[in-house]
Amino acid sequence: MTDATTGAPGKQEEKERQKRLKYYSASQWTLIWWRFRRHRAAMVAGTILGLMALLGVFAEFVAPYGPTTRDTKYIDGAPQIPMFCDQNGCSATPFIHGVSTKRDPVTLRAISVPDPDKRVYVAFLASGEETRVLGFIPTTIHLFGLSDANAKLHLWGTDDLGRDVFSRTMYATRTSLSIGVLGVLISFVLALLIGGVAGYAGGMTDNVIQRVTEVVRVVPIIPLYMGLAAAMPKEWSTTQVYFAMTLILGLFGWPTLARRIRSQLLSIRSEDFVIAARLAGARPGRIIGQHMLPSFTSFIIVDLVISFPYMILSETALSFVGLGLRPPTVSWGVLLQQAQSVRVIEQTPWLFIPAVFVVVAVLAFTVIGDGLRDAADPYSEAQ
Amino acid sequence: MLRFTLERLAGMVVTMALVSVMVFIIMEIPPGDYADRYAFRKFSGTGVSVTEADVAAIRSDLGLDKPMVLRYFDWIGGIVLRGDFGQAFAFETSVVKVIGDKAWLTLGILLTTLLLTYAISVPVGIYAAVKRGSAVDYGLTIFSYLGLALPNFLLALILLYFANKWFGADIGGLFSTRYQDAPWSLGKFWDLVKHLWLPAVVLAWSAVAYQIQTMRATMSDELNRLSVTAARARGVPEGKLLLKYPARLAINPIVSTIGFDVNRIFSELPIVAAVLGLTELGELLLKAYLDLDMYVAGAILLLLTFIIVFMNFVSDLLLAWLDPRIKLGA
Numbered sequence: 001m002t003d004a005t006t007g008a009p010g011k012q013e014e015k016e017r018q019k020r021l022k023y024y025s026a027s028q029w030t031l032i033w034w035r036f037r038r039h040r041a042a043m044v045a046g047t048i049l050g051l052m053a054l055l056g057v058f059a060e061f062v063a064p065y066g067p068t069t070r071d072t073k074y075i076d077g078a079p080q081i082p083m084f085c086d087q088n089g090c091s092a093t094p095f096i097h098g099v100s101t102k103r104d105p106v107t108l109r110a111i112s113v114p115d116p117d118k119r120v121y122v123a124f125l126a127s128g129e130e131t132r133v134l135g136f137i138p139t140t141i142h143l144f145g146l147s148d149a150n151a152k153l154h155l156w157g158t159d160d161l162g163r164d165v166f167s168r169t170m171y172a173t174r175t176s177l178s179i180g181v182l183g184v185l186i187s188f189v190l191a192l193l194i195g196g197v198a199g200y201a202g203g204m205t206d207n208v209i210q211r212v213t214e215v216v217r218v219v220p221i222i223p224l225y226m227g228l229a230a231a232m233p234k235e236w237s238t239t240q241v242y243f244a245m246t247l248i249l250g251l252f253g254w255p256t257l258a259r260r261i262r263s264q265l266l267s268i269r270s271e272d273f274v275i276a277a278r279l280a281g282a283r284p285g286r287i288i289g290q291h292m293l294p295s296f297t298s299f300i301i302v303d304l305v306i307s308f309p310y311m312i313l314s315e316t317a318l319s320f321v322g323l324g325l326r327p328p329t330v331s332w333g334v335l336l337q338q339a340q341s342v343r344v345i346e347q348t349p350w351l352f353i354p355a356v357f358v359v360v361a362v363l364a365f366t367v368i369g370d371g372l373r374d375a376a377d378p379y380s381e382a383q
Numbered sequence: 384m385l386r387f388t389l390e391r392l393a394g395m396v397v398t399m400a401l402v403s404v405m406v407f408i409i410m411e412i413p414p415g416d417y418a419d420r421y422a423f424r425k426f427s428g429t430g431v432s433v434t435e436a437d438v439a440a441i442r443s444d445l446g447l448d449k450p451m452v453l454r455y456f457d458w459i460g461g462i463v464l465r466g467d468f469g470q471a472f473a474f475e476t477s478v479v480k481v482i483g484d485k486a487w488l489t490l491g492i493l494l495t496t497l498l499l500t501y502a503i504s505v506p507v508g509i510y511a512a513v514k515r516g517s518a519v520d521y522g523l524t525i526f527s528y529l530g531l532a533l534p535n536f537l538l539a540l541i542l543l544y545f546a547n548k549w550f551g552a553d554i555g556g557l558f559s560t561r562y563q564d565a566p567w568s569l570g571k572f573w574d575l576v577k578h579l580w581l582p583a584v585v586l587a588w589s590a591v592a593y594q595i596q597t598m599r600a601t602m603s604d605e606l607n608r609l610s611v612t613a614a615r616a617r618g619v620p621e622g623k624l625l626l627k628y629p630a631r632l633a634i635n636p637i638v639s640t641i642g643f644d645v646n647r648i649f650s651e652l653p654i655v656a657a658v659l660g661l662t663e664l665g666e667l668l669l670k671a672y673l674d675l676d677m678y679v680a681g682a683i684l685l686l687l688t689f690i691i692v693f694m695n696f697v698s699d700l701l702l703a704w705l706d707p708r709i710k711l712g713a
Binding site: 211212214215216217218219220221222223224226227228229230231233309313316317320321322323336339340341342345346352355358359362363366367 | 397398401402405406409410412413414528529531532533534535536537540541543544547642646649650651652653654657658665668669672673675680683684687688691692695
């Protein structure tokens with residue numbers, strides 16, 4: 001019965017017992033984390049999203065140039081991919097070919113063409129434009145750049161004004177993700193208030209709130225957002241527009257979560273522990289916050305994560321049609337404004353790179369949401 | 384059934400009344416009122432200097448100086464009693480004229496999209512549930528993730544690009560240039576049908592992805608029921624069995640979310656219409672917002688919401704007919 005390889009059976013049993021003890025005594029959150037860790041796709045998605053957030057937070061350091069810096073020598077330029085070898089041999093440090101300006105033989109417009117005989121080497125932690133990382137650490141060091149300060153490296157090409165697509169995408173990542181976070185936070189607070197009141201009070205109050213929720217849910221959401229966004233005065237500063245946008249997105253994002261909170265509250269309203277708290281003289285706010293909410297916090301978190309993609313997609317869609325954030329603010333949607341026609345796919349397809357970020361971010365949030373939902377469900381494993 | 388229908392109708396009226404208040408508030412939000420914009424539009428560039436008194440005169444002419452509550456009742460009264468949605472300022476005509484047969488085009492797009500959605504998602508959902516764990520099933524799961532993640536305007540651009548490459552230039556929009564302003568005829572109708580597939584595919588994309596998953600999930604549950612095992616034991620042919628027991632019940636969640644799908648389609652419509660150059664309500668709505676032509680925008684928003692509420696009503700009735708228990712519960 002006992003196999004020889006384990007040696008002492010007592011030790012094996014002891015280990016097993018320890019493991020089980022650890023499992024039984026683990027807190028709810030530890031259990032959720034353990035289950036989530038096993039969800040490989042969600043872990044990958046989490047890592048990708050974490051990286052994206054880092055790129056956004058440290059945009060000033062990661063991006064070699066500012067979001068509005070123009071390179072008039074390289075307009076509508078194709079991505080410059082660093083290489084190790086060319087016709088003249090190989091080198092240990094990556095390099096790109098220098099750019100020289102020529103006249104188009106037909107249209108006589110100035111066009112920039114790579115000069116295969118001129119090498120410019122890529123340098124890491126190169127010095128460049130002065131910026132403030134996180135808004136307060138002044139530095140001239142960027143993650144990468146060129147050894148020659150006069151030339152510029154455009155990893156993902158440039159747009160029609162010669163602005164670096166890579167740098168702009170980094171800054172846009174910050175804007176788009178942060179607008180998602182703020183929007184979700186605002187709708188979370190609203191959902192907590194509205195759903196909390198409806199679910200705790202019940203009766204007539206609940207009926208009225210349910211009616212209003214129904215109305216908000218039945219109007220198509222993007223046209224509704226558009227109506228509010230269109231009303232933003234033209235003379236508002238970019239900061240005002242930014243915060244107005246988060247407010248608009250948050251203002252109508254609450255119905256789903258509010259319904260969830262309401263139905264959960266209604267279902268545990270007459271549980272013994274709630275009645276006990278009420279008899280002990282606790283106020284409604286305390287009963288909801290201290291006694292009722294903790295029993296379904298994990299569901300709320302799942303719902304919040306799942307609502308992220310909608311915020312990001314809404315912001316992108318609004319900015320895309322010119323009703324959301326406005327230049328010089330850069331967000332994924334603002335960047336994609338330049339990629340509105342089939343002509344762009346044919347001539348400057350690299351302007352679509354921000355769209356890849358949108359797709360990846362939305363996918364990542366959805367996968368994490370699914371992983372969290374499975375992990376938060378106490379019946380998802382039979383142990 | 385009559386009682387059930389009347390109850391739902393009453394609910395519909397209440398919802399629409401509340402929606403109209405909300406839409407009116409949205410119409411009122413933009414700074415400056417119509418009189419300012421009207422004066423600006425009429426006199427800008429003409430060299431005539433407009434005084435505060437001129438604007439006030441326009442304002443009282445248009446009845447804009449009345450309190451908001453009165454203006455709301457003027458507006459909604461005109462719509463309900465006379466079918467008059469007010470003035471479209473940018474077009475200098477009535478809203479009804481501007482909207483015109485664009486409403487029918489929008490309805491056409493909606494119905495085509497819905498048909499396409501259910502014609503794909505129901506059979507594919509059943510197939511995925513029957514072949515759970517197969518390569519096709521996994522492929523469909525990945526597709527359903529992309530259904531949400533791929534922004535519709537991007538999908539529209541990609542499809543437009545390939546359509547142009549394969550079928551020639553005249554594929555965007557709803558009509559060929561030949562029929563654009565022509566009166567309705569059989570030729571024009573056929574031309575519309577040929578152009579309708581592209582917006583329908585783009586708009587159906589996310590709805591299909593979502594409904595396949597719904598159909599697959601409920602179908603998987605229903606397949607485990609004893610009634611299915613019993614029918615199989617009796618020797619009912621597999622195809623007939625699937626349709627008669629599990630599919631018959633699994634269709635309910637789809638029917639109950641018709642309103643949701645309409646909502647989703649209308650939500651995406653303005654942006655898809657802008658990219659594809661569809662000359663219908665979604666595109667007009669976007670234009671009206673950009674021009675701050677709020678009577679047009681309000682009318683369209685109200686109309687779209689009305690269609691959604693109506694489709695909710697239809698889905699309620701359908702569901703009650705499919706599953707009589709619902710009627711009793713109500």
